[in-house]
Amino acid sequence: MAMKIGDKPFKERVSDGINDAFMRGAVASAQGRFRSGRLNAAEELGNWEEWRKLGEEIRSHTIENLDYYLELLSENVIKRGGHVFFAKTAEEANEYITKVVKEKNGKKVVKSKSMVTEEINMNEALERAGCEVIESDLGEWILQVDDHDPPSHIVTPALHKNKEQIRDVFKEKLGYDKTEKPEELALFAREKLREEFLQADIGITGCNFAIAESGTISLVTNEGNARMVTTIPKTQITVMGMERIVPTWEEMEVLVSLLTRAAVGQKLTSYITALTGPRQEGEADGPEEFHLVIVDNGRSNILGTAFQSILHCIRCAACINVCPVYRHVGGHSYGSIYPGPVGAVLTPLLGGYDEYKELPYASTLCAACTEACPVKIPLHEHLLRHRQEIVEKEGKAPVFENLSMKAFSLGTASPAMYNIGSKLAPTALGFFSADDKISKGPGPLKNWTDIRDFPAPKKNRFRDLYKKRQKGGEE
Amino acid sequence: MMAAGQMHNRDSFLNDLAKSFGRERRRQVKKPEWTYRPQWDVLKGASQDELAEALKKQCSLIHTDVYETAASELGGLVKDLVQQYGGQSVVMWDDPRMDEFGLSSLPDELTKEQVAVHIWDSGKREENLSFSSTADIGITFSDAALAESGTVVLYNGKEKGRAVSLLPAIYFAIIPKSVIVPRMTQVAKQLHLKIEAGELVPSCVNFISGPSNSADIEMNLIVGVHGPVKAAYILVDDK
Numbered sequence: 260m261a262m263k264i265g266d267k268p269f270k271e272r273v274s275d276g277i278n279d280a281f282m283r284g285a286v287a288s289a290q291g292r293f294r295s296g297r298l299n300a301a302e303e304l305g306n307w308e309e310w311r312k313l314g315e316e317i318r319s320h321t322i323e324n325l326d327y328y329l330e331l332l333s334e335n336v337i338k339r340g341g342h343v344f345f346a347k348t349a350e351e352a353n354e355y356i357t358k359v360v361k362e363k364n365g366k367k368v369v370k371s372k373s374m375v376t377e378e379i380n381m382n383e384a385l386e387r388a389g390c391e392v393i394e395s396d397l398g399e400w401i402l403q404v405d406d407h408d409p410p411s412h413i414v415t416p417a418l419h420k421n422k423e424q425i426r427d428v429f430k431e432k433l434g435y436d437k438t439e440k441p442e443e444l445a446l447f448a449r450e451k452l453r454e455e456f457l458q459a460d461i462g463i464t465g466c467n468f469a470i471a472e473s474g475t476i477s478l479v480t481n482e483g484n485a486r487m488v489t490t491i492p493k494t495q496i497t498v499m500g501m502e503r504i505v506p507t508w509e510e511m512e513v514l515v516s517l518l519t520r521a522a523v524g525q526k527l528t529s530y531i532t533a534l535t536g537p538r539q540e541g542e543a544d545g546p547e548e549f550h551l552v553i554v555d556n557g558r559s560n561i562l563g564t565a566f567q568s569i570l571h572c573i574r575c576a577a578c579i580n581v582c583p584v585y586r587h588v589g590g591h592s593y594g595s596i597y598p599g600p601v602g603a604v605l606t607p608l609l610g611g612y613d614e615y616k617e618l619p620y621a622s623t624l625c626a627a628c629t630e631a632c633p634v635k636i637p638l639h640e641h642l643l644r645h646r647q648e649i650v651e652k653e654g655k656a657p658v659f660e661n662l663s664m665k666a667f668s669l670g671t672a673s674p675a676m677y678n679i680g681s682k683l684a685p686t687a688l689g690f691f692s693a694d695d696k697i698s699k700g701p702g703p704l705k706n707w708t709d710i711r712d713f714p715a716p717k718k719n720r721f722r723d724l725y726k727k728r729q730k731g732g733e734e
Numbered sequence: 735m736m737a738a739g740q741m742h743n744r745d746s747f748l749n750d751l752a753k754s755f756g757r758e759r760r761r762q763v764k765k766p767e768w769t770y771r772p773q774w775d776v777l778k779g780a781s782q783d784e785l786a787e788a789l790k791k792q793c794s795l796i797h798t799d800v801y802e803t804a805a806s807e808l809g810g811l812v813k814d815l816v817q818q819y820g821g822q823s824v825v826m827w828d829d830p831r832m833d834e835f836g837l838s839s840l841p842d843e844l845t846k847e848q849v850a851v852h853i854w855d856s857g858k859r860e861e862n863l864s865f866s867s868t869a870d871i872g873i874t875f876s877d878a879a880l881a882e883s884g885t886v887v888l889y890n891g892k893e894k895g896r897a898v899s900l901l902p903a904i905y906f907a908i909i910p911k912s913v914i915v916p917r918m919t920q921v922a923k924q925l926h927l928k929i930e931a932g933e934l935v936p937s938c939v940n941f942i943s944g945p946s947n948s949a950d951i952e953m954n955l956i957v958g959v960h961g962p963v964k965a966a967y968i969l970v971d972d973k
Contacts, residue, residue: 289953309772316768326751327760333744339934340736345747355742397959398950415950422952441951445959452960457867472926473935483900483946483961489938490896491863501751506765508929512922513773523949526792526883527918530961531941539937540736541892543859549739555747562754 261349261380262595262610264409269594269617276588282411282419286589289418293580296524297631304520314517315635317510318571325562328471328504329553335474339536341549349379349556356381356463356496357388359550363494365390365461369452371478371485372396373465374413374574375500375554377596378609381463393455395484397448401425404432411590411598414522414576419589452484462488462546466499467574468514469551472507475535476551479515481528489534495546497534501553502570508533514573514634521575521633557609566641569604571634576601578628578638584621593618600628604641612649619645620656776882777916785881785914786969792884796944797957799966808970809836812873812906813843815966819904821871823850825862828893831875835908835970856892863897872902872962876909878924882917883943886967890938899942905962907942910972 265272276282301307321328333343346352360368368390370376382392394403398417402408405428410416417425422439429435429447437443467479476497478485489495505511511533519525538545561570579585579599590598595606595615603622607615619642628638650656752759777788793800803811816824824844832838841851852865866872874894876886886907890896899905915921918941925935946961957963 285952292953304772304776306772306775309770313768313770313772316766316770320766323755324760324763326748326755327763329751330744330748330761333741337739337741339937340739342739343741343744345743347743347747347750351743395960396950397948401950415953417950418953422954425951441954441956442958444951445948445956449959453867456960457863473929475935481946482948482950482959484959486896486900486940487960490900508922508926509919512918516773516918525943527880527885527941527943529796529943529946531918533935533939533941535935535937536736536739537937539891539934541856542890542895542937543854543856543862543892544896545890545938553747555750559751559754562751563756 262378262597262606263614264591264596265594267594269592272592272594273588273621276592279419279589281421282589283587285418285421286586289412289415290580290586293523293576297521297577297580298524300520300524300526310513310517311633311635313513314573314633315571317505317513318573318634319568321505321510322502322562322567322570325502325504328506329501331471332469332474332504333551333553335472336536336549336551337474339474341474341536341551344550344552346552346554346556349554352379352498352552352554352556353381353384355552356498356550357384359494359496360385360390360461361388363460363548365494367455367459368392368461368463369395369455369459369488369492370399370463371465371480371488372399372416373463373498374596375465375556376463376498377410378500379498379554379556381498390461393452393459395452395456395482395488396480397445397482397484400448400452401428404428409591410596412576412579413574413597419591452487456487456491459488459492461494461496462492463496463498464488466497466503467518468511469499469504470506470508470511470533471504473535475508475511475533477511477515478530478532478534479518479528480530480532483530486530486532489532489546490544493546494548494550495534495537496550496552498552498554501555501558502572517633518573518575521573521577521631561608565644566604566608568636569601569608569641571636572601572605573634574601575633577631577633581627581631583623583625583627588621593621600638600642601636604638604645607645612652616649616653619643619649773917773919776919780881780916782911782914785916786911788881788916789879789884789909789914789967790969792882793944793967796884797947797965798884798944799964800969801966802969802971804971805835808908808968809840809843811968812837812840812908813847815906815968816844816849816871817847819871819964819966821849821904823852823865823869824871824873825852825866825869825898825902826854826873827875827895827898828854828856829875831908835875835910835972854893854895854898856895862895863901866895866897866901869902871904871906872898872900873906873908874899876907876913876967878921879909879914880917880921880941881914884967885918885941885943887921888940888942889936890940891936896938896940899940900961903962904964904966905942905945906966906968908968908970910970912972
């Protein structure tokens, strides 16, 4: 499906999202659960800030020396009998993968979840070559069965669907005849997919962290499908974005801990699987052949620029889970498989401003994303930098007036949103306010302040005061 | 040692990265000492008993049953548990620890109770996979265990098939108390030191924390998706 999803213009996607009441409810409740999970996990550790700083330090060092660590990784993979293909473009990656599958006479491919294979549109390339490609992550499988509905979240891709909709999809497409209970739906998927795993010739996985020192790839999962994909088929192909790498097992361990805590609040997921090469001589299961495909596809253009730290991302979705804009417009509005703040930074870098110049404006710049990021990527600063570059390039902001009006109506639609937005507002609106009144407002406020004054955001927010009080502060 | 694999397009790819950085290719990099090491503070200085307690406590959060036994009672307990969990068929690793822990007669005893038993046979890929896929219970020892996250660590290999802990409906892990460490940090360090000493890491290392699960449908936790639907740990007082 490539990185781009849907053909509608940005504004239409946004209004589709805003009008989808179920989706908005689902996203809001999911955000709540994800957030409290992450906060509990952070609190339990006590020194979360130290963990984040360690994560940041590891990611900075690794990306800064990416050529060295990729060389080391590839050297160690081939030592263990695996093959390595460096793909500059999506086309090169797909060509190689298709060639391997054809050489093995592969007919049935089972996949575990991988964002980069979506990004390069691998499934379609394999299907064109006559293969059946089966997604095995429960969420991805649901979307695949529903005629390739696009994902709306990078951790739980079918977040926008409710259980009744899933039941109906299974019923219509696969003759499912049970209820909408999640357990029954999952059992059905287990039985259907078990047959596929046992018959598949080729297993394709993504990669959470490749370990340079031993040529190992690690997969962080809960369902066990990635283990199926790497235990049963005789050929395994792993596709990784070139930045998904760490120096040694010690850094893998730290980043996995950050990932599982930041993503879902788990200490570890049910399965962390670390695979080195194909199976060794005499082993009975695991693949006979292993191919690692390392994909650039525009990432190297980000190296050496002010946006480099976006490549530190470990795909936990914590920024998505706290984003007030994502909460209201949902994942599909971003028009990219990478939604939310990380998507709004990354997508224009990979796909270009021509197609994605609106995305950096899908943000209130409230910095909740930056605060949530387990490896301290300054996401909101990157969004602002994008806006500057777009204005410099285009001579004007493409969507600012329209979109900021929309953001403003979102921002005031609920007290929670207003609060989040208001965190930044005192700084942003400082220039326009006098005596706690705003009489000449910018952008969205202008229409209002032409007629009357708007109350200036308070410098001390109630929420902050309350928090301080809870902690036993003076005020 | 197996034949080396093939490398494609490496130099042009990495040269492009160096060009983006505006510098020469880096051929030698010394990994720095990280400024912070919070991972070493978790359960620091805990005794083996305290680690076992922490592990048990975590298991209650990850839908995993825990049983404890003295080494001398292990065989009897495993047999009872197979029946208690309704196991009609059981697959196990071909593991020297079976003898060490007095389990060498367990397969025969289970067979006597009409339980079908399969011991992993490295020469028989198809038999191993087809038996495991329909087996009720898979049993392995744990090569290490992580107290913080309730995790068993498996170094899979020739006699220790990956499928045993994956394909059956129920998974039993036997954990000698002596292998429990605070968290993943200690295991990662051990493996790192082995690699530095020139040893090979296993082709598959599994860190398993309870049964398989998913939250993909409306964020509801569903226990039991593709991997085992149930998991139980058997803690053995081996020291």
